[in-house]
Amino acid sequence: MMAKKQTKAKHVINREWCKGCGICVHFCPGNVLELDEWFKCFAARPDDCVGCRLCELRCPDFAIQVVVQSKQDQVA
């Protein structure tokens, strides 16, 4: 079986800036993100991330950044 994911992503979330609007959560194609009890975004299932960065692009508050590393980077 082929490996499911091609990428490994790290989600850098600025909790001070996140306003909990839920835009990133709702539109994430991999259903990676959730809001915690303080209505702050966190990566609940980081391994499901496809690295599309749409969360980062749509965040109105510059509160989430996706750092995508390719497989090769990980080996190196």
Added chain:
Amino acid sequence: MAYDDYIRKRFFPHIWCPGCGHGIVLNALTRSLDSLGFDKNEMVMVSGIGCSARISGYVDLHSMHTIHGRALAFATGIKLSRPELKLIVPMGDGDALAIGGNHFIHAARRNIDITAIVINNRIYGMTGGQYSPLSGVGVRATTAPYSNIDPAFDVVEMATAAGATFVARTTTYHVREMSKFFQKAILHKGFSVVEVLSQCPTNFGRRNKAGDAVHMMESYKNGTVVAGSADDVPGSGKIRRGVFVEKTAPEYCDEYARIIRVARKGA
């Protein structure tokens, strides 16, 4: 440079409500600037008054937050006296087309090289939800408690008719498209207009049962269509996105430079 080098981080978190589209526009704009790679010192942002107009305070460019409706007039002065600067003017729908409507059509008519971004949330956000010239018939606003009877402008048609040489429309859902249009508009020589349909969850969404930011963005996803695509059929009831005008015409500052040459030859 990274995209977030274009914001003034010390003023964050910004003043906008959770889910407000203005933040998404700022986000796309910083990415466009990053891709274009201009020197920050060559860029000027001028805005008027409104929630949207607060964008100018958050970008690390020469920035000017002026008075309601007149941003394009201030920008015209800057551009004409320093034509080598790139001018970006973000405006709310009220700012751009109610009190600023006159300046908008005349800037378009002159085809002066300024990029106008009309962030259309169909409401006066800052003053608490009164109808704007883009609200449209049937909308509820604090000054239209029995529903609005004012028909709306179509920004694209109006900018086109007035003489803008680049006219495009996108939404806060279509972030990559928005960023692309911003880049094209900024590179375009002449008056360029990008209308961005944007959500004001606080003062439009709640009053008009349009839901929260997520719901409003879903409606941009489902209620719009790329102009010229297979789904773009008459009567679809969908709002068309895309670049509607992209043409060349004499640019105002160039024409003025020509006048200077003529005048000096005569002297």
Added chain:
Amino acid sequence: MKNKTAFIQGNEVCARAAIYAGVGFFAGYPITPSTEIAEFMARELPKRQGTFIQMEDEISSLCAVIGASLTGCKAMTATSGPGFSLMQEALGYAVMAEIPCVIVDVQRGGPSTGLPTHVMQGDVCQARWGIHGDHAIVAMTASGNQELFKITVDAFNIAETYRTPVILLLDIPSEGEIEVVERLRTAVKQGVDFHPYLPREDGRLPMSDFGGVHRYNVTGLFHDMWGFPSDDPQVVHGLLRHLADKINNNVDNIARFKEYYLDDADLVLVSYGSSARSALHLVESRRRRGEKYGLLELQTLWPFPHSIVREKCANARYVAVVEMNLGQITKEVKEAVDRPERVYLLNRIDGVYITPTDIRNMLRVIQGRGV
């Protein structure tokens, strides 16, 4: 937040009073902190067959109000500093063409966008001299909701009586039988020459509604008794005199004020708007301690009631003007009294309401008692 609630209440009182006075037309453009008046009118006027319209800016708002007034209905607009600045040209037109209307300016901190949700009394002199050219103007204000109701009705009454725009300066955003003056309409019959700009003996000018039987010209140019443009020196002189005299010769009729404990006061505070409330508070607490403080609260600021101020301050050892600006009314008070060197300014200019404690502390300084 506190300021805001006060504003909302005051705006609503003003709007209700306007309805009571018979306003039939409102045109405006949203601006904090005046927007509640527009929102109230959008709800209430249609229920009463009146008209509300949100215009594209303040310039067009006052223009629409003037047009509506000419058709015979009482008309008003409401705004705040930046919008009031935009209205100056049309305001001058209303003065020149003698069109009754009421312009509410809910003052914010200025200049420019300034402090939208905080209070100041900075537009007092703009109300007097914001428009170009010599003219007389009526500007009124109130310190509390009760008086605001009455003063708003008075504003409409004075507008109709003297065929003039009246400015209502609010900074608190603030019952009994109150008289409502109806517009004076001409008795001249159809077919008989009607002179819209020929004052009667008492100085008043009966009007005829647009759409009625008399068709006449209205202009912002100097004009003759038919309203036709004229630059005849005699006509120009006569009109300018008339425009000033109809207000200035009626200072005492237009003046509205309240006095508290002035009979034996040796320290007279002069104030208006919200600062007058703090001043009254202080005066009352000092009176309880037997100190002879009094208050003169002005409700009409323009035309400035010089003779009333002179008379009320005649026996005072000190006169202290309490206002939230750099002394726009203090200057007038100094001009009114016999001994201007006894007049002091007690002010705050930081967007915060002046309190009785502020006034007390400043008074200690001028009385040489230290803070």
